[in-house]
Amino acid sequence: MSKYWSKLAAGVDPYVPGEQPKDKKYIKLNTNENPYPPSPRVLEAIKTVANESLKLYPDPNGDELKRTLAEYFGLKKDRIFLGNGSDEVLAFSFMTFFDSGFPILFPDITYSFYPVYANLFKINYELIPLNDDFAIPVDQFFKPNGGIIIPNPNAPTGEYLTLEAIEEILLHNNEHVVIIDEAYIDFGGESARKLIDKYPNLLVVHTLSKSRSLAGLRVGFAMGHEDLIEGLNRVKNSFNSYTLDRLALAGAVEAIKDEAYFQVTSKKISQTRERVTQDLQIMGFKVLPSKANFIFISHPSVKAEELFLKLKEESILVRYFKKPRIDNFLRVSIGSDDEMDNFLKAICKIIA
């Protein structure tokens, strides 16, 4: 605490990302990164623009990337907003759509950055408790509110809401913005972007960090009615004109264009997820049904914290949240088949 801090700076409760230890080599199953490298076309595109052009500012509007996304998703270009990772897109969304009146709603067990944004921008919120089986209670989002944000699939549970369930929520909410955070949608879910035409208050947020293997490049985007996108641009252009550098813009274009590569790698991850789920169930684990690139697991006798620590001794990192309701669960990112085999072997040894 310093006397020079604003009330805002003094009042925040910053987000803590998963650890990125440098002490030794780990099998990293703790931050939902993709085990497969980015498309070779992405790397080529980056190398191609790593030239004299870096002396010039990037396109502040990212028009080429917007055009690429628009074509890919069959949307108009002015229905797309770009950001420095979906976390930045979410931060701008909280600023643009949520006020301090009626509380916004989000699940009690969800991406832990949401309450951080709410605290930062002094936005009231109400937590909607998940059901005992960690399913999202859709009808609890019908009460009066100042906006809604739901990740689909949810994190860290992996639980997925059908498009019909999302539409139910939209049918009961037309006064404020409903954000569907689809960071993990490409691993088996159906995107709500199809509903954008019908619901002018729907914002769908995506990232290239997970299904496009580009966590290191920092590119996210939102899709929604042009009025919502204009609001986001107003706030972004009052904060930082150039949020995406030339290399990220060029790489992102190729990541979207290389559809074949994307299909192969995301399918591999879903398949590995299903196989690992079965193996863990055979070992006695409870594994929540997941449509994401991670699973949320619990063992009937060995405590999650103990598993977490012992896996770390075996140079395997998973994510453990010491929080009510989920402190006997581990979130395990889906790695390559080899990585998961090592994980299963280590787990087998620990619970034996």
Next chain:
Amino acid sequence: MSKYWSKLAAGVDPYVPGEQPKDKKYIKLNTNENPYPPSPRVLEAIKTVANESLKLYPDPNGDELKRTLAEYFGLKKDRIFLGNGSDEVLAFSFMTFFDSGFPILFPDITYSFYPVYANLFKINYELIPLNDDFAIPVDQFFKPNGGIIIPNPNAPTGEYLTLEAIEEILLHNNEHVVIIDEAYIDFGGESARKLIDKYPNLLVVHTLSKSRSLAGLRVGFAMGHEDLIEGLNRVKNSFNSYTLDRLALAGAVEAIKDEAYFQVTSKKISQTRERVTQDLQIMGFKVLPSKANFIFISHPSVKAEELFLKLKEESILVRYFKKPRIDNFLRVSIGSDDEMDNFLKAICKIIA
């Protein structure tokens, strides 16, 4: 205006960056970019990390870049804050240090992003009018305030405050943070970072966009007492954990390390600036004394707006601000010698 916007989004007045037209090839002297390419070592470093590692998140703390800057500037690592361009560093600084109590102070003619940030975060401000000769009236910053921000050299005038003048301001202000925005300091000025040990409320902000030829890479940083840096990190980590991608981090390290290249290119720009200044003065222009990579010029008979439009016809872009006091001036970025020769020829023809 949309019913879904927050009061914040409805109330902003976004910054408008210099135009980046795509219709034809221009000599771009309008956004203070560096005419020289980045160091070849930067491009090499970027190509080297354009590999599989992009699937992993970057270091959220940017430790290697902080170490490099710390060593270069002879500072402790915890006295450095990194951001996605100095604009993002400034946005976080407004959030971290300025409240809505006493107004903050900045010059009436200055970087036009400052009032945008103030409006965004509902921070009161008072404009300090520059003297008639556009010099900054140092003693006007001695009045009670909620913080101060001054670019040194100032933009768009290029006027420079000596280290003694900066220290005068600090001696009269120890209750709130004083930000010296040194985006252009490397073209002939002396940095205030030497005063950080003495003044725990001094924050010095730099960018790699100008003197390191990396506007396209989006890297900025702040230097100050560790308490100030901690505050900035609290806010940044409540907004976006990973603001710098792996490519930008790697390129920035080499930009700082290649001191010889930096010395040569920034010296060339200062020399070109001095020569062009003389040539313009011979043609009858008023040229404000500049320590930046741009000059601020006015002609006794041909109006600035007319010059701006005619230069554009000649495929030369400069910056014209249609604002009180400076609407008969042009800000001209210093390009390469060839570019400036073309500019001088065009000017000669226009005023003939």
